[in-house]
Amino acid sequence: MPALTIFRTFTTRPFAGDDLQLICFVLGTYRLIQLFCLIPLAVITLVNRFKGNDLLYNGYGRWCPQYELLSDNEFISLSYEDRQKVTRPSSQYIFTVLAAIFMVVDIAWMFAVWSAASVGTPTQPKGRDKILRPLIIFKMFVINFFPVALVVYGIIKTYNSRANNYGCGNVPLLYDPDATPAFVLFSILLVTYALELLVFPTIATNKIVKFTRGHIASERYSTQKRGERLEMCLGGLMKCFSVLLNNPNLGGKELKNKGELKDFASNLMGFANNDTKLDIVLSDMYIGAKMLARVQAERRLLAIQRLQQTSNQKKTEREDKDNIVEAPTGDAIEGATKKDYRNTLKKDGKRRSVLTLQTSEQGKEYVVVEKDVLCSDNKNDVDVLKEVAHYSIYAEYVYWHFRLVAIEHFALGKEETRFLPSSDTTWDLIREKFSLTSIGLDESLLVYASFHSGLASTPYAVIVDEVKETVVIAIRGTISMEDWVIDLQYVPSPLDKVGDICGFDGKGRLCHKGVLTRAKWLYNDLKKYRILKQLYAEDSPYKEHNLVVVGHSLGGGCAQVLSLLLRPSFPGLKCYAYEPPGCIFDDEFCSKSKEWITSIVRGDDVVPRLTQPNLETLRDEFFDVTAQIKVPKIKAFYDVRNPCPDSHLVSRNANMLCKKAQIDRDTSFSEKLRVLRNERADKNRESTKLYIAGKIIHLVDTTGDETKYVPYWASRYEFNQVVLSNKMLSDHSVPPLVQILKNLKLDETHEVLVQEHVVVNDEEDEEEVRVFLCFSNPHGKISFIVLVFCFAAWITNIWSNQGCKFVSRTTIITSPNGTISPGPGMSAGMWAYNLRECIDPNSCDFDNFNDLQESEFCQPYPLGLIEIDANTKAGRAFASLANFIGFIGLGLVLFSTSMKLRKQSCVALFVVLFISCLFGGLQFLFLHGVMCGRIELVDGDMADATCTLSENGYAAVAAVVLWFVSLVGSGVILYTY
Numbered sequence: 001m002p003a004l005t006i007f008r009t010f011t012t013r014p015f016a017g018d019d020l021q022l023i024c025f026v027l028g029t030y031r032l033i034q035l036f037c038l039i040p041l042a043v044i045t046l047v048n049r050f051k052g053n054d055l056l057y058n059g060y061g062r063w064c065p066q067y068e069l070l071s072d073n074e075f076i077s078l079s080y081e082d083r084q085k086v087t088r089p090s091s092q093y094i095f096t097v098l099a100a101i102f103m104v105v106d107i108a109w110m111f112a113v114w115s116a117a118s119v120g121t122p123t124q125p126k127g128r129d130k131i132l133r134p135l136i137i138f139k140m141f142v143i144n145f146f147p148v149a150l151v152v153y154g155i156i157k158t159y160n161s162r163a164n165n166y167g168c169g170n171v172p173l174l175y176d177p178d179a180t181p182a183f184v185l186f187s188i189l190l191v192t193y194a195l196e197l198l199v200f201p202t203i204a205t206n207k208i209v210k211f212t213r214g215h216i217a218s219e220r221y222s223t224q225k226r227g228e229r230l231e232m233c234l235g236g237l238m239k240c241f242s243v244l245l246n247n248p249n250l251g252g253k254e255l256k257n258k259g260e261l262k263d264f265a266s267n268l269m270g271f272a273n274n275d276t277k278l279d280i281v282l283s284d285m286y287i288g289a290k291m292l293a294r295v296q297a298e299r300r301l302l303a304i305q306r307l308q309q310t311s312n313q314k315k316t317e318r319e320d321k322d323n324i325v326e327a328p329t330g331d332a333i334e335g336a337t338k339k340d341y342r343n344t345l346k347k348d349g350k351r352r353s354v355l356t357l358q359t360s361e362q363g364k365e366y367v368v369v370e371k372d373v374l375c376s377d378n379k380n381d382v383d384v385l386k387e388v389a390h391y392s393i394y395a396e397y398v399y400w401h402f403r404l405v406a407i408e409h410f411a412l413g414k415e416e417t418r419f420l421p422s423s424d425t426t427w428d429l430i431r432e433k434f435s436l437t438s439i440g441l442d443e444s445l446l447v448y449a450s451f452h453s454g455l456a457s458t459p460y461a462v463i464v465d466e467v468k469e470t471v472v473i474a475i476r477g478t479i480s481m482e483d484w485v486i487d488l489q490y491v492p493s494p495l496d497k498v499g500d501i502c503g504f505d506g507k508g509r510l511c512h513k514g515v516l517t518r519a520k521w522l523y524n525d526l527k528k529y530r531i532l533k534q535l536y537a538e539d540s541p542y543k544e545h546n547l548v549v550v551g552h553s554l555g556g557g558c559a560q561v562l563s564l565l566l567r568p569s570f571p572g573l574k575c576y577a578y579e580p581p582g583c584i585f586d587d588e589f590c591s592k593s594k595e596w597i598t599s600i601v602r603g604d605d606v607v608p609r610l611t612q613p614n615l616e617t618l619r620d621e622f623f624d625v626t627a628q629i630k631v632p633k634i635k636a637f638y639d640v641r642n643p644c645p646d647s648h649l650v651s652r653n654a655n656m657l658c659k660k661a662q663i664d665r666d667t668s669f670s671e672k673l674r675v676l677r678n679e680r681a682d683k684n685r686e687s688t689k690l691y692i693a694g695k696i697i698h699l700v701d702t703t704g705d706e707t708k709y710v711p712y713w714a715s716r717y718e719f720n721q722v723v724l725s726n727k728m729l730s731d732h733s734v735p736p737l738v739q740i741l742k743n744l745k746l747d748e749t750h751e752v753l754v755q756e757h758v759v760v761n762d763e764e765d766e767e768e769v770r771v772f773l774c775f776s777n778p779h780g781k782i783s784f785i786v787l788v789f790c791f792a793a794w795i796t797n798i799w800s801n802q803g804c805k806f807v808s809r810t811t812i813i814t815s816p817n818g819t820i821s822p823g824p825g826m827s828a829g830m831w832a833y834n835l836r837e838c839i840d841p842n843s844c845d846f847d848n849f850n851d852l853q854e855s856e857f858c859q860p861y862p863l864g865l866i867e868i869d870a871n872t873k874a875g876r877a878f879a880s881l882a883n884f885i886g887f888i889g890l891g892l893v894l895f896s897t898s899m900k901l902r903k904q905s906c907v908a909l910f911v912v913l914f915i916s917c918l919f920g921g922l923q924f925l926f927l928h929g930v931m932c933g934r935i936e937l938v939d940g941d942m943a944d945a946t947c948t949l950s951e952n953g954y955a956a957v958a959a960v961v962l963w964f965v966s967l968v969g970s971g972v973i974l975y976t977y
Contacts, residue, residue, distance in 0.1 A: 124667055
């Protein structure tokens with residue numbers, strides 16, 4: 001936050017400047033795949049070079065029938081004419097070297113971007129953009145040249161090779177060069193480089209679209225049009241979701257995108273700062289939300305500690321009172337026991353209270369409030385809790401059970417959406433045929449049910465409960481897409497006309513728009529099929545039954561509003577709403593509804609807290625917490641992903657967040673935030689806040705493991721904060737709620753568990769920020785000096801291994817009869833030997849070694865001519881390992897010139913260079929191998945060879961010395977720690 005501007009209109013959006021670590025991670029993974037192909041390709045190329053398998057003889061490769069191997073007589077010498085016919089192609093080496101350079105440069109670029117993106121905080125760049133901008137430009141115009149060059153070079157080379165049958169003319173090939181592992185790896189690399197180039201047409205297309213948008217003279221991009229498009233997008237997504245899942249229960253058939261989501265889209269645009277651009281990206285939302293959840297958890301933890309202290313104080317006061325109970329006459333009764341005291345409370349009708357936490361009116365802090373706990377000493381509490389527990393089963397079963405029973409036992413067709421006994425069915429027959437015994441409701445009868453789910457209609461059932469002698473209307477909660485649309489229609493709607501029709505005073509009163517739509521449909525459906533009229537007719541056996549309306553979630557909100565519409569006709573009506581939406585009625589109507597509505601909320605359930613003002617408060621808290629983050633976003637990301645126990649909440653939050661008073665208010669983000677809040681404050685003054693209706697029972701988990709709950713009478717004002725916790729969604733589930741209510745034990749002792757937290761020192765030094773800047777030499781000049789020596793050692797060691805002049809051999813040949821004669825001298829390397837040629841082509845005797853001289857060509861050792869011994873194999877292995885491990889050390893040294901290494905990395909560098917130096921020395925085991933010892937020739941002669949170092953051998957010695965100097969330099973770097 002915010003997006004990095006590269007040029008005037010070219011930005012990194014949807015990524016912020018401190019989100020580029022994600023780009024580096026994805027690109028690094030891509031490079032890793034390429035590296036897995038490049039390393040084997042380089043190894044194959046080098047091995048072929050060492051062994052001479054890449055040589056072309058007379059322009060033909062080994063795959064051509066015309067290819068001629070040097071004869072055994074030419075093991076030592078090569079004629080002047082033949083010298084012109086042996087060539088070595090360079091195309092594969094050029095591609096491999098370019099790919100390796102590209103890999104190293106791009107990895108260094110990723111390190112630089114990663115470290116630069118880690119500078120500053122989400123709201124304070126602190127110069128981050130000044131570093132990132134030139135790096136992005138360098139990537140666009142310099143580094144991206146490499147994949148273009150590699151793709152073009154690879155395509156041209158492949159085309160030319162295939163065009164002339166790989167240089168073999170018109171004859172069939174001995175084998176297909178395209179089937180070799182090297183070509184397969186080459187092809188994979190070529191494809192990956194080509195895929196990278198697709199980013200350019202993508203960027204170009206995006207810029208063309210933006211340019212076209214900016215030059216269309218219409219109102220398409222006005223706020224109103226954007227709102228309409230947002231509405232269409234939301235509706236389209238919901239429609240696609242329902243189609244993809246292909247589940248009839250999810251609905252979606254009545255979604256027409258004709259204004260159903262208009263109000264929500266408008267509110268969402270205002271909530272998401274459509275007019276004031278704050279440059280919030282997805283990573284900011286994730287980290288801000290996680291940090292806000294921890295801030296809320298810390299706030300609650302500290303409040304619980306205050307609550308515990310206050311509770312202990314109250315407990316002490318009560319214990320003092322337990323010993324003296326005032327008699328009605330005012331005389332003290334000494335020695336009264338606690339049991340006597342509780343009996344006195346019970347006799348006087350007093351209730352037990354508990355200290356609990358309640359959010360303030362602003363929803364930004366907790367206060368300790370004394371609340372009335374439901375207890376067995378109060379008859380009203382016992383009766384209410386019994387009723388709530390009893391009717392909760394209907395709120396659960398209306399989701400699926402009633403429909404299944406109607407299909408399996410009441411002959412309802414699977415495609416039918418309405419269950420209604422025929423008009424000639426008597427009450428006795430209904431009692432006999434439509435009992436709900438099969439689902440455990442032995443004394444309950446299903447007399448009507450509608451299972452159609454639409455925008456206005458909702459599934460519900462009418463049940464006769466013969467145990468409680470009540471008629472129950474149970475309304476289903478949110479399942480289908482249409483239900484979600486109704487949930488999102490939470491804007492206030494007037495009740496004036498509805499009140500005139502139903503017989504209550506709705507003048508000036510407001511209600512949840514979507515829920516009111518459903519309640520009116522329920523009211524009309526009951527009236528259309530004369531359900532209640534028949535149940536309460538003069539000849540009905542249930543005419544004296546009380547009416548009860550229940551529901552869960554959206555169904556609970558519908559139950560509350562439907563009960564309001566039915567109450568003029570049924571004054572004794574009761575409503576039990578389980579975890580209903582938090583925006584049903586306005587404040588005054590909520591107070592009046594306490595006469596007949598009881599709402600039940602469990603723990604941190606988010607649904608009763610989802611109101612527009614609460615979301616506004618949550619958004620403001622989110623912005624405040626985001627502005628408080630004092631560490632780089634990448635560090636905050638790692639921190640919020642790790643679980644944070646209560647005992648570390650305070651310390652972890654202190655390490656991540658500064659105090660509100662320390663927030664820099666002069667930043668661009670703070671200025672835009674002030675503008676946004678002023679805009680929203682003006683709009684919010686015109687709106688009316690809606691609340692949960694009726695009396696509210698709040699079930700609080702006192703142990704944290706969902707085993708013990710304490711119910712208390714809550715205030716609708718304390719649900720003015722969306723609690724971000726891991727239980728905010730699970731607490732909304734209805735099956736666990738039913739079991740909790742059934743197993744709830746009043747007067748059970750509940751203790752609040754308080755975690756001790758770790759106190760941190762506010763003056764703790766901040767962690768050093770390490771930034772990758774190319775050749776900034778954070779370790780001083782020593783790192784650059786080590787880099788020079790290390791690079792020289794690596795290049796020198798590679799050259800010493802590839803040549804064929806590692807040693808110069810002189811031989812003495814001993815025949816079987818004991819005759820000793822000088823043998824041919826030659827230069828030999830680890831993998832090849834040096835061919836000899838005639839000094840004077842006009843008068844040359846191949847059998848006279850004095851007529852021959854060393855040529856510029858190397859020939860691999862013929863297979864089977866000599867048997868490679870252990871010392872020669874060891875020398876070759878240590879030489880190759882010295883090259884490979886030395887390359888790793890070179891990379892670490894190069895990294896040390898751009899970013900300060902940690903101590904562990906310095907130790908690793910020292911060890912790597914030590915191994916490279918050691919292996920470089922061990923490669924001289926080659927001097928004790930078969931090439932420098934006794935060889936039995938084909939004719940039985942014995943050749944005793946004496947070796948002295950030649951130019952490649954001296955280069956190997958120089959490489960060991962250079963490795964040792966680099967090792968000493970790395971030790972100096974390590975010593976500085």
